[in-house]
Amino acid sequence: xxxxxxxxxDGKHARNREDRLRQISEWAAYVRAHxxxxxxxxxxxxxxxxxQSARHxxxxxxxxxxxxxxxxxxx
Numbered sequence: 001x002x003x004x005x006x007x008x009x010d011g012k013h014a015r016n017r018e019d020r021l022r023q024i025s026e027w028a029a030y031v032r033a034h035x036x037x038x039x040x041x042x043x044x045x046x047x048x049x050x051x052q053s054a055r056h057x058x059x060x061x062x063x064x065x066x067x068x069x070x071x072x073x074x075x
Contacts, residue, residue, distance in 0.1 A: 031039050
């Protein structure tokens with residue numbers, strides 16, 4: 001791996017971290033400025049959609065035997 005590639009990745013990680021921290025600060029300001037009822041509904045919608053997605057993925061997951069016998073695995 002080249003140094004240039006590593007520096008690019010490190011810069012990207014730093015930008016991602018800065019973006020996440022900025023978004024957290026913006027959300028905290030929003031929560032402080034709005035009633036619980038407003039942002040609570042938004043959080044419930046987000047959490048419920050994440051749970052629905054996780055349940056769907058669990059339902060679609062192949063059983064262990066199918067996975068273990070997959071020709072895609074290197075053995």
